[in-house]
Amino acid sequence: MKELSLNILDITENSVKAGATLTEILLDETETTVCIVIRDNGCGMTEDILRSVTDPFYTTRTTRKVGMGLPLFKMEAEQTGGYVTVESKAASEFPEEHGTTVTALFYKSHLDYTPLGDLTATVTTLIQGHPDVDFLFEHRRTDGPTVSLDTRELRAVLEDVPLDSFDVICWIEGALREQYGNRSP
Amino acid sequence: MKSLAELQAIKEKMKSKVVLREGSGETRIVVGMATCGIAAGARPVLGKFVELTGSSGLSDKVTVSQTGCIGICQFEPVVEIFEAGKEKTTYVKMTPEKAERVFNEHIKGGKVVSEYTIAANQS
Numbered sequence: 001m002k003e004l005s006l007n008i009l010d011i012t013e014n015s016v017k018a019g020a021t022l023t024e025i026l027l028d029e030t031e032t033t034v035c036i037v038i039r040d041n042g043c044g045m046t047e048d049i050l051r052s053v054t055d056p057f058y059t060t061r062t063t064r065k066v067g068m069g070l071p072l073f074k075m076e077a078e079q080t081g082g083y084v085t086v087e088s089k090a091a092s093e094f095p096e097e098h099g100t101t102v103t104a105l106f107y108k109s110h111l112d113y114t115p116l117g118d119l120t121a122t123v124t125t126l127i128q129g130h131p132d133v134d135f136l137f138e139h140r141r142t143d144g145p146t147v148s149l150d151t152r153e154l155r156a157v158l159e160d161v162p163l164d165s166f167d168v169i170c171w172i173e174g175a176l177r178e179q180y181g182n183r184s185p
Numbered sequence: 186m187k188s189l190a191e192l193q194a195i196k197e198k199m200k201s202k203v204v205l206r207e208g209s210g211e212t213r214i215v216v217g218m219a220t221c222g223i224a225a226g227a228r229p230v231l232g233k234f235v236e237l238t239g240s241s242g243l244s245d246k247v248t249v250s251q252t253g254c255i256g257i258c259q260f261e262p263v264v265e266i267f268e269a270g271k272e273k274t275t276y277v278k279m280t281p282e283k284a285e286r287v288f289n290e291h292i293k294g295g296k297v298v299s300e301y302t303i304a305a306n307q308s
Contacts, residue, residue: 001224010223017253069220118228125228128235129218129251157192161199166239168195175187 003117004036004106007073009125011038011102014069016130018042018100022152025123027116027139029108033082034116036104044090044098053086073104080110119147120176127151127172131164137176147179212247212292213267214238219254225261226280233281234264237288247292260303266291275303 001007008025015023020040028035045053054074074084082105091098106113123137134155139147149172151163158168216222216231234249257263260277264284267273274297276287283301290296299305 006223006228009218009228010220013218013253072220072224121228121232125218125231125251128231128249153189154192157189158196161196165195165199166235166244167199168192169235170239171187171192171195178187 001072001076001114004034004076004114005117005119005122007069007076007114008036008038008119009122010069011073012122012126012135015040015042015100016126016133018044020099020133022134022136024136025138026136027119029139029141031142032108034106034108036106037101039099039101041099044094044100045088046090046092050086050088054084070102073102076112076114077104077106079112080107082106120173120180123149123176124169124173128164128169131162144181145179147176149176211269214247214249214292215252215265215267216249217253217255217261217263217265218251221254221258222261222263225258225278227262229281230262230264230279230284233284234288237285238292241288241293243292257303260306263303276301277303277306 001010012023012025015038018040020042023038023040023042026037026039028037054070070084070086077084084102084104086100086102088100089098119137119139123135126135134151135149136151137147137149141147154163154168154172161168163169163172214234216227216234218227218231231249231251238244238247238249252265255263255265257277262277262279264276264279264287265273266276266287274291276283276298279287279301283298287298287301290298
C-alpha cells in the first residue's frame, strides 16, 4: 500500500464485516513513532482463528484462499522495526463484551516507513460506504491539535438524515480537512 | 469552522428530500473496495464518483456503493454499473480521470465507454 491510511481503510472494513456497530480508529503520533489502534465491537474471533489471522494464506472467504490485509499491515509495521498485534474476544465466548483490537506500531524514521497519507479520504470513504454504523476517529499529532470525528455526535444532529447524503459527506470531509489545517495530503 | 450548526442546516434542507430518496437507485455504481481494490487505487475512484454524483444533482437516481473482492484482482480498481433493465457493465483498471469520463458519457450520456470495459482489456 502506498499510504498507511489505505491499510487503515482496509483493516477497518474487516471490523464492519464482523458486524461492528462502533469502530474506533485511534492514532497516536510522537516525534519518532505512530501507534495505530483499530478497535471494534464486532463478532470477534476464537483463539484458533486469531492465531492464523496474520497468515497470508488464511481467510474466511471461500471464493479464494488468500487474505492479504492484515499480513500486509504487519509486514509494513515490521519493516520499520515495529509490530502488529491482534486481540479478540469471540461473541460465542464473551456475549457481553466482544470485538477485536488491532494495534500497530510504526517507527517513522525508518527508511521503509510508509507515510500516513490522506486519512480524511479514508474516514470519509468508510462513512460513505457504511452510513449505518458508527466510527470514532481520533488522531493525536505532534505537529498540530488532535483531529477527531465521532459519527454518533453527527447522527444525534442529523436524526434520520443518512450520513451518506452528499451534503453530509462534504461536511465531514470539510470538517476533517479543516482540522488538519487544509493541507493537502 | 465547520460547526454542528452547519450540519443542522443540512439536516433541515435534507429532511424534505428523504422520502424522495427511498426506493430510488435506478443506476448503481459499485466500486470494489477490498484489499486488492484499495491497493490498486480504488479510494480516489470512489471519491470521484461520489463527488460527481453529488455535484451533478443525480443523487436521487444514482447511488454509489462499495463492495468486497469480486475475484478479478488483476483488473482492479474495478467498477460495476447496474442499470434497471440493462446488462451490467464492468469497467477495469479505473482511475479518477477514467471515472470522470465514465460518469459523463455512460451515467449521464447513456453510452458505454467500451475501451475501459473488461471485454476490451482481456487480451
